[in-house]
Amino acid sequence: MDSGTTIVSKKYATAFLNILGLRLVPIDFEHADAAMRYLFNNQHALGLLKIPGIDTASKQKVLYKFAEKFKLSEPFKQLIDLLLEHKRAFLLPNVLEMVGFINQQRRGIDHFEISSSHPLEKSHIVALEQFLIKKTGQAVHSTYTLDKTLIAGIRLQSSTLLWEYSVRKQLKMLQPH
Amino acid sequence: MEIKSTDLVSLLEKSLLEVSTQKLDEIGVVVQVGDGVCKVHGLTNALFGELVSFEGGNQGIVFSLDEDLVSVFLLYKSIDVAELEVAKRTGDVFKTPVGPAFLGRVVNILGKPLDGLGEIKATEFRPVEAPVPQIIDRSPVNESLETGIVAIDALIPIGKGQRELIIGNRNTGKTAIVLDTILHQKGKNVICVYVSIGQRQANLARIVRLLEENGALSYSIIISADASEAVLDQYLAPYVGCTIAEFFRDQGKDVLIIYDDLSNHAIAFREMSLLLRRAPGREAYPGDVFYLHSRLLERAGKLAKGGSLTALPIVQVYSDDITAYIPTNLISITDGQIFLDTQLFNNGIRPAVNVELSVSRVGGAAQTKAIKKMTRALRLELAQYNELLDFAQFGTELDEVSQKRLARGALIVEILKQPEHVTYSFVDQSLMLFTFKENFLDKIEVRHVRTFVTQFVSYVKSVYSSVYNHIEQVADITDEDRAQLLAIATEFSKLFVPVELVQE
Numbered sequence: 001m002d003s004g005t006t007i008v009s010k011k012y013a014t015a016f017l018n019i020l021g022l023r024l025v026p027i028d029f030e031h032a033d034a035a036m037r038y039l040f041n042n043q044h045a046l047g048l049l050k051i052p053g054i055d056t057a058s059k060q061k062v063l064y065k066f067a068e069k070f071k072l073s074e075p076f077k078q079l080i081d082l083l084l085e086h087k088r089a090f091l092l093p094n095v096l097e098m099v100g101f102i103n104q105q106r107r108g109i110d111h112f113e114i115s116s117s118h119p120l121e122k123s124h125i126v127a128l129e130q131f132l133i134k135k136t137g138q139a140v141h142s143t144y145t146l147d148k149t150l151i152a153g154i155r156l157q158s159s160t161l162l163w164e165y166s167v168r169k170q171l172k173m174l175q176p177h
Numbered sequence: 178m179e180i181k182s183t184d185l186v187s188l189l190e191k192s193l194l195e196v197s198t199q200k201l202d203e204i205g206v207v208v209q210v211g212d213g214v215c216k217v218h219g220l221t222n223a224l225f226g227e228l229v230s231f232e233g234g235n236q237g238i239v240f241s242l243d244e245d246l247v248s249v250f251l252l253y254k255s256i257d258v259a260e261l262e263v264a265k266r267t268g269d270v271f272k273t274p275v276g277p278a279f280l281g282r283v284v285n286i287l288g289k290p291l292d293g294l295g296e297i298k299a300t301e302f303r304p305v306e307a308p309v310p311q312i313i314d315r316s317p318v319n320e321s322l323e324t325g326i327v328a329i330d331a332l333i334p335i336g337k338g339q340r341e342l343i344i345g346n347r348n349t350g351k352t353a354i355v356l357d358t359i360l361h362q363k364g365k366n367v368i369c370v371y372v373s374i375g376q377r378q379a380n381l382a383r384i385v386r387l388l389e390e391n392g393a394l395s396y397s398i399i400i401s402a403d404a405s406e407a408v409l410d411q412y413l414a415p416y417v418g419c420t421i422a423e424f425f426r427d428q429g430k431d432v433l434i435i436y437d438d439l440s441n442h443a444i445a446f447r448e449m450s451l452l453l454r455r456a457p458g459r460e461a462y463p464g465d466v467f468y469l470h471s472r473l474l475e476r477a478g479k480l481a482k483g484g485s486l487t488a489l490p491i492v493q494v495y496s497d498d499i500t501a502y503i504p505t506n507l508i509s510i511t512d513g514q515i516f517l518d519t520q521l522f523n524n525g526i527r528p529a530v531n532v533e534l535s536v537s538r539v540g541g542a543a544q545t546k547a548i549k550k551m552t553r554a555l556r557l558e559l560a561q562y563n564e565l566l567d568f569a570q571f572g573t574e575l576d577e578v579s580q581k582r583l584a585r586g587a588l589i590v591e592i593l594k595q596p597e598h599v600t601y602s603f604v605d606q607s608l609m610l611f612t613f614k615e616n617f618l619d620k621i622e623v624r625h626v627r628t629f630v631t632q633f634v635s636y637v638k639s640v641y642s643s644v645y646n647h648i649e650q651v652a653d654i655t656d657e658d659r660a661q662l663l664a665i666a667t668e669f670s671k672l673f674v675p676v677e678l679v680q681e
Contacts, residue, residue: 160204175234
């Protein structure tokens, strides 16, 4: 994603939430998040949206089916229409990502990716979330992944904050320039 | 050397213990990289000029804060920065290592040695953007900084703490003048810092060799950001040099810093600004290009508590046009300029100092009395000579007074000629000028003038060393000295035989 995409996506997401945000319920954001993840993991699905030869009506038909599949509510269909009209439908996953991000910011929720070199138990993750709540002063929502490249340790990362305590980090710090 | 696994474990344990377990780092994500600059999304609280470190090991400096993005110029060319890489705030600014161990070394902007003589142990790290000394901390420029070049010391004297611009076309001897000035500081307790900006490596190698061969490297430091370096290196080089120089100045020492040259520095800054998409102004330079150099040169000065920082910035002009944007900016910032003329250079008058266009705004106060006494009417005589020379070229018949002025002008031009890497002490210079002032050269042919004056200096130095030493001691030519010198010069004039006559 380049800087232009980030800026444009953020503008669409902000406008969308400003106008239609009140019509959305928490479950809508969860559905949007699932749709966004699917699109990022299946980039080829976006390919047809970039082909100018395919008419807008066909693209709209496909995107509506996609929206139904992921149970996206009516406001998201309006967003799809707007992106199609502006010939920027390929930005959909980025805009959905920004919608989720801005929504969490507005609600005072920080999303953290928790990763560890060795599997963590549920109690460990809860303890880590408590630590993050204490440090950030905000509600914390987390997802967990196993990352063996840490060698040994834990990494907690949101879009603006990072806490890492790992052997990988220490080895990097020891590396001379 | 074999590293034991237990050593590695203990090293890691030590590092882990030093890590703060409570601190959350503020981060951003790289969204675009290219041309030595990257755009980072996030870093919402980053400050202008803040140092940012990347997970991959690179570092950079924040140069632009936009609504959503932060633009960071990268410090290390060799370490790649990838898209989506995490960038962390350090809460610190770019600092350079400083210390006495830098003397005699050639380093890059990170303080890393380029001369292959091993690591340099720094005593401290200082931010490169330091505040300028306050008015109350400064003292007037009242002490001479000898360059060893007669044309400069006699007519455009430089004082310790002064900022004197050296301006001229390419190949007019700008670097030669500053190198001669460095060579002349030998044994004078002046530390020299030479900052090379955007030069060719071959040129720098030649300069290093010259300083080394003449024993000048031991009191010099060379900071290099050559033409192949990243644009950020060229931008930072003068600030790094100045910070290193300030370290010595703060210890009460006299420091001479040379920026060679600030045209390349301005070009590097223009390149950075265009990459950041700042609005281009005159000659495509950004609006704050004046501030770029004014904040650098304002750091020069003489401190009341002791120590001085004299700056000799160099700027290159094209077609002798000193009214271009960067040269006029620098002329207005500095305390005077030495203009090197292409025509004079091509006519064999070297150093090619154009006296009419050169000026020293504060140096006169710092000139030694001995030279001051000998050069009172010199500038006027030269101006009259140059004026008459234009008339003489039309074949106009001139009166006797004018012809005499022309003859004396030719003599002074001859005295002011000086070979490269040959410098004269203020006593030598005052003795040379004495022969002219007291009309001892009037009967000497122009082509023998240089031989006459140099031999006269040697004669006084060897035969009448007491007079020579007295002038050196009091830095003045007293009435007694003058009377003795008149007698010596009369005696020498009788003894002087031009080389050609000897051969005949």
